[in-house]
Amino acid sequence: MTNPTVKRFAIGLLAWVIAFVIFFPIFWMVLTGFKTETEAVADPSLIFSPTLDSYAEVQQRADYFKFAWNSVVVAFGSTLLALIIAIPSAYSMSFLPTKRTKGTLLWMLSTKMLPPVGVLVPIYLLFRDTGLLDTKLGLTIVYTLMNLPIVVWMLYTFFKDLPKDILEAGRMDGASTFQEVWHLLLPLTVPGIASTGLLSVILSWNEAFWSLNLTSSQAAPLTAYIASFSSPEGLFWAKLSAASTMAIAPILVFGWLTQKQMVRGLTFGAVK
């Protein structure tokens, strides 16, 4: 048998090498954002004098903040809407289960399997005819419905873990359904609701199919903004990297902070 310390060191080294390789593109992108355009296309090097020029230039294209604002409004708006619609539903599924509950949950999930591309044409035409095309409202509606099944699903998982007795006690004291949800259920499940909300924000923030197809200039979020760099203009690597870094930084930090809770809700409690 090998020496356990040596073995542990080898395992650690291997894990760190793999972690670095997988993280490398992100690391490189952030680094490139601090280079000049000349340095960005030169041979890879870790030695350079960092500059904020690319950030300044990206910022000067005044529209960056418009796209970012669109992302914020649409991601948080749709998450809030989805939570408002999903909480009563998940509450009733967890605490007032009927024979149909499991079927309903699976059906909701199955609507996620309807490929967006299969229904792109009708949604596009409906949006065109109702004036929702290229509006934040339109995109918010789509994201709400897109995330609703997953939000219901996750909330259901979190609510189900709550001991029934607590809500029973509230009801004994004469609480209405609304009071029960508002004063008992929600405060007790804040972490679960928060992580559900964050996953919904992440999914909306990163969504690209609907945003590329339903928005053009007015309501385009960051996913569309970044995609515009795929044009020849994208050859400005330092600026592209700076803009990309700005686009993903908030969501990356969100993800880091909430990864643990997210998993449990996401997997229907199948993985504890």
Add this chain to the structure above:
Amino acid sequence: MNKPRAAGRTVGGLRPLALQGPAVTLLFLWMIVPLAMTVWFSFQRYNLLMPGMTGFAGLENYEYLFTDPALWTAMLNTLLLVGWVLVITVVGGTLLAVLFQQEFFGRGIARVLVISPFFVMPTVSALVWKNLMMHPANGVLAWLAGVFGAEPVDWFSSLPMTSIVIIVAWQWLPFALLILLTAMQSLDDDQVEAARMDGAGPVAIFFFITLPHLKRAISVVIMIEMIFLLTVFAEIFVTTSGGPGLATTNLAYLIYIRALLDFDVGMASAGGVVAIILANIVAIFLVRMVAKNLDE
């Protein structure tokens, strides 16, 4: 099939109906309205560039679609992409979960680094890979090839599908790892210890204890990934635009071309119907698997 109801009251049918009503109604509309319209359009002559040409088309759109070699290429590409990414992420994710479960220095930070790509938006990861990593002249991979004295690869022209698979797998491997790592944490140490006492090596422990333990988590990973992988779009849109030729056109991208570039609503809708049918075949199979797993 039906298990006894969960303990507690079973209240009259009205309250659940009122509480679930909004969510169910909205999702139902979200599903059925566009679906009905897609089916309807797929039987119509409807091209936005030719407003005069309208009316019932019968199976014409489908006939064009099915005789169009692009459809079969796109379908095959869709399945190839889903299949390869699933294989890479599930196998890779399982192995990495075992590795990252071990105790080592700075494990927490290493884990955070390794799951990061999951939080990067697809358009960004596609651009970063296309320009910074896989660029044939200035990309990091080309530089690496140079260091080892190899010929740099022009990824998107010579290995287009492989490039897309790499990008998509890079994004989803962390997701599989995240879920499987969490599942690993409930693995019973005593059981592993007992097996080791009985003389089981690491390989035997992996196949007879770890893998069966991860079964449910793996099925969850496969299910969630399939939902998203069947409709991969941004990565293709940003990098290859489906090309060269049709090499990286999947169903999602083909319908996009027909609908928004060719303005052929009828044909695009027929493609949509095919995509929906394909997804449903997958869904039926998946929902069964998940339902079984959830009932334990």
